[in-house]
Amino acid sequence: MASSTVTAAQFGNLPDGREVKIFTLTNSNGLQARVTEYGAILVSMATPDRHGSVADLTHGFDTLAGWLANGPYFGATIGRCGNRIKGGKFSLEGKEYSLATNNTPGGIPCHLHGGDVGFDKVLWAGTIVGDHAVELVYRSRDGEEGYPGNLSVKVTYTLTDDDELIWQAEATTDAPTPVNLVHHTYWNLSGDPTTLILDHELMLAAAQYLPTDAGLIPTGALAPVAGTPMDFTSPHTIGERIETEFEALEFGAGYDHCWVLPDEAGLRLAARVRDPKSGRVMEVLTDQPAIQFYAANFLDGVTPGKHGIAYARRSALCLETEGFPDGPNQPAFPTVVLHPGQTYRHTLVHRFAVG
Secondary structure, three states, X not given: OOOOEEEEEEEEEOOOOOXXXXXXXXXXXXXXXXXXXXXXXXXXXXXXXXXXXXXXXXXXXXXXXXXXOOOOOOOEEEOXXXXXXXXXXXXXXXXXXXXXXXXXXXXXXXXXXXXXXXXXXXXXXXXXXXXXXXXXXXXEOOOHHHOOOOEEEEEEEEEXXXXXXXXXXXXXXXXXXXXXXXXXXXXXXXXXXXXXXXXXXXXXXXXXXXXXXXXXXXXXXXXXXXXXXXXXXXXXXXXXXXXXXXXXXXXXXXXXXXXXXXXXXXOEEEEEEEOOOOOEEEEEEEOOOEEEEEOOOOOOOOOEOHXXXXXXXXXXXXXXXXXXXXXXXXXXXXXXXXXXXXXXXXXXXEEEEEO
């Protein structure tokens, strides 16, 4: 049996000359993950199909230059606060904070994924940890992108011999601040990025979802999925109901919503995806209260990615475990505010198999 390894190499340089490293994690079964210090990004994840043919399952770019203009957040670590914040504003301890309004769904401005220069667009410092992991650290200064407090962040990628890719985030702060770190890989389990994911079978372990307004901001309600095209408690192909006349799907141009996971402590199964053509299966486990399922409705088929392929609309899916969107503005939601003396923790496991 082959041994597990982690190696480092130069990936390129930022415009200001700083070197960016890329790490390659290989497990004893031949699965391979590549992670870069820029954006703490998962550059690729290669796994075998039912015939043993190994292929990369993620959207992205071949070179650092592509990642520097990574509009869709391919593979990125998102922060300080992932997903959307209404109007780019929130109040905390009597003070109002204004953030970049860098997204306009439905023509309504909001703050998305940490702002103009979120954690996906900064250089982290990476270190190899043993034969299975890479640790990346970043210090977000008080006032960065409008957020209060100095935030110290650590993200660890681990590729186990049980064919699990584990993304773990930790953070501490010296002042109260919203924190909702999110991992944002685009998956196509077929290994062929020219195909769509509408035939992928999806299960979401969620009996409720968060309805939104036309700006994709949660209304505050928790709605049952039963009897709606949002019900993935048993497996359905993604394309089966994506064009249904249903308000949530019309607002999101398809699936781009937050599902509420069972209120249980510790890791639990959040999602399961299967590609019937390749037989690849990916299970998603997390300790977070919610998962955003996004069917890549806004990819435009124009920007070239890996091997020059321009990724088409709905050629991938994202499964982003997270706190509730717009959490800083909705006191009825689980809090996303981190205080001094506390440690933010988020574990996300991608478990790969064939079935």
